[in-house]
Amino acid sequence: MTLDLTSAPPTAIAALEAELVELLGPRGVTSELRARERASVDGSLMSPIIVEQLPLGLADLVAFPATAEQIGDVVAAAVRHGVPVTPRGKGTGNYGQGIPLAGGLVLDTSRARAVVEVGDGWITAEAGAPMVALERAAAEQGQQLWMYPSTAQSCLGGFLSGGSGGTGTIAHGSNDMGFVVALDVVHGDGSPELHHVEGAEAQRYVHNYGTAGIIARATVRLEPLQDWRGVFASFPDLPSALRALRILGRLDPLPRLVSADGPEVIAALPPDPAFPAGRASLRMIADVATVGAARVVIEGAGGQVEDVREGPQVVLAISMLSYNHPVEWLQKSAPGTYFHVEVAGEALVDRPADVAAVYEGGLLHVEAGHSVPIGMLAGVYQSPEQVRAGIAALNALGVGVHDPHQWNVDFELQRTVETARRTDPGGLLNPGKLNPEYAGPTKGSIR
Numbered sequence: 077m078t079l080d081l082t083s084a085p086p087t088a089i090a091a092l093e094a095e096l097v098e099l100l101g102p103r104g105v106t107s108e109l110r111a112r113e114r115a116s117v118d119g120s121l122m123s124p125i126i127v128e129q130l131p132l133g134l135a136d137l138v139a140f141p142a143t144a145e146q147i148g149d150v151v152a153a154a155v156r157h158g159v160p161v162t163p164r165g166k167g168t169g170n171y172g173q174g175i176p177l178a179g180g181l182v183l184d185t186s187r188a189r190a191v192v193e194v195g196d197g198w199i200t201a202e203a204g205a206p207m208v209a210l211e212r213a214a215a216e217q218g219q220q221l222w223m224y225p226s227t228a229q230s231c232l233g234g235f236l237s238g239g240s241g242g243t244g245t246i247a248h249g250s251n252d253m254g255f256v257v258a259l260d261v262v263h264g265d266g267s268p269e270l271h272h273v274e275g276a277e278a279q280r281y282v283h284n285y286g287t288a289g290i291i292a293r294a295t296v297r298l299e300p301l302q303d304w305r306g307v308f309a310s311f312p313d314l315p316s317a318l319r320a321l322r323i324l325g326r327l328d329p330l331p332r333l334v335s336a337d338g339p340e341v342i343a344a345l346p347p348d349p350a351f352p353a354g355r356a357s358l359r360m361i362a363d364v365a366t367v368g369a370a371r372v373v374i375e376g377a378g379g380q381v382e383d384v385r386e387g388p389q390v391v392l393a394i395s396m397l398s399y400n401h402p403v404e405w406l407q408k409s410a411p412g413t414y415f416h417v418e419v420a421g422e423a424l425v426d427r428p429a430d431v432a433a434v435y436e437g438g439l440l441h442v443e444a445g446h447s448v449p450i451g452m453l454a455g456v457y458q459s460p461e462q463v464r465a466g467i468a469a470l471n472a473l474g475v476g477v478h479d480p481h482q483w484n485v486d487f488e489l490q491r492t493v494e495t496a497r498r499t500d501p502g503g504l505l506n507p508g509k510l511n512p513e514y515a516g517p518t519k520g521s522i523r
């Protein structure tokens with residue numbers, strides 16, 4: 077499918093390439109086809125609806141700035157040449173937000189990855205710093221990130237622009253709820269200046285795919301390091317695991333993560349002695365002080381503790397089986413079968429069978445959320461119409477739905493449109509994602 081977006085003429089691409097070679101050296105920019113193809117897909121391979129539409133765009137050039145300042149220089153050069161710029165971190169965003177719909181330049185931030193400074197309660201890093209590197213740097217100073225996504229190898233800029241939450245969300249909500257202290261952003265006005273923004277002004281650049289400005293450097297919140305344990309429990313079925321999840325998600329101190337899946341999803345995960353066949357599973361990152369209380373809750377709900385493990389690798393391993401990951405494993409186990417939608421609401425715990433029954437072959441993955449349970453509902457894919465009809469049926473059950481099969485900015489849309497009018501007058505920042513007419517389900521509907 078070709079979208080009706082204007083790409084830059086070959087002369088402009090050639091002139092930009094020459095300028096970028098001057099700026100970054102020959103290894104800092106490429107027009108080689110394989111690199112351009114790799115930079116033109118993202119985690120939206122999880123969506124059969126988006127996959128059916130591929131290729132949606134192909135980068136003409138890929139640039140690899142190695143510092144925040146070089147990110148500013150590259151964006152400025154592209155804008156001066158009239159070339160669209162699509163920023164990229166690790167490319168795991170799963171709505172196609174990272175696909176260069178108008179071609180042009182993909183600005184890969186993964187080499188601009190310095191952790192700049194760790195302070196008391198905050199950490200500053202360049203956009204391409206992996207979240208795991210931030211967590212490690214924080215731990216060296218006796219601190220931990222407020223939150224990181226289950227794709228823990230993904231980048232700070234990508235998480236702030238394309239993600240929303242993960243490990244730590246139970247306590248702190250999503251990444252637009254105070255996680256960001258300050259940003260240094262580049263506008264699409266032809267200037268390489270890094271604009272330093274804080275507080276409400278910084279929020280204007282969160283979760284809108286770089287359409288209002290490209291994040292070159294960010295400062296996000298830390299908290300004192302806690303002593304975590306990985307608690308693995310099994311239950312006869314998903315409803316009993318969910319009864320426990322609801323109580324465990326309110327322990328004091330709060331857990332960092334509580335995830336639950338039924339036996340069908342567990343069968344698709346990498347085998348682990350803590351996942352007995354035919355049983356539902358609950359994984360939890362618990363403060364050491366609450367492990368005894370967690371055991372009481374688990375046993376009270378008819379479950380049993382399979383293992384309690386310790387160490388940073390365990391925390392990471394449990395994180396990497398949360399949020400979209402069980403769905404991804406399910407898809408690997410039966411290629412071409414499953415799609416999913418992001419869901420939230422008390423109904424996930426109160427009426428899991430009704431929620432799952434909305435889609436044929438429905439399977440529910442649930443996380444303890446900040447205000448309500450959140451999760452992923454997978455089903456056997458038939459058509460875009462089937463997915464949409466299911467969203468309406470879920471809403472009727474009181475379930476909030478976010479649609480992960482479309483790439484339009486769907487969070488604070490009007491605020492972003494107003495900001496981008498000022499910061500991106502030529503509409504060159506990630507074109508095709510900021511549609512003022514977008515009227516589908518919003519990210520707000522699953523908070």
Ligand SMILES: Cc1cc2nc3c(=O)[nH]c(=O)nc-3n(C[C@H](O)[C@H](O)[C@H](O)COP(=O)(O)OP(=O)(O)OC[C@H]3O[C@@H](n4cnc5c(N)ncnc54)[C@H](O)[C@@H]3O)c2cc1C
Nearest residue numbers: 165166167168169173226231233234238239240241286291
């Ligand atoms: C299996 C799986 C599990 C996932 N689990 C989670 C989860 O737990 N929580 C969650 O929030 N998300 C999750 N995601 C989505 C995604 O992995 C995360 O949001 C991730 O943090 C995105 O980071 P990235 O570096 O891969 O960003 P990318 O995919 O490279 O980019 C994401 C978006 O941000 C834009 N962007 C990238 N860098 C910048 C920048 N410097 N400035 C401005 N815009 C920029 C891109 O153009 C794109 O629109 C999951 C995805 C998959 C496939």
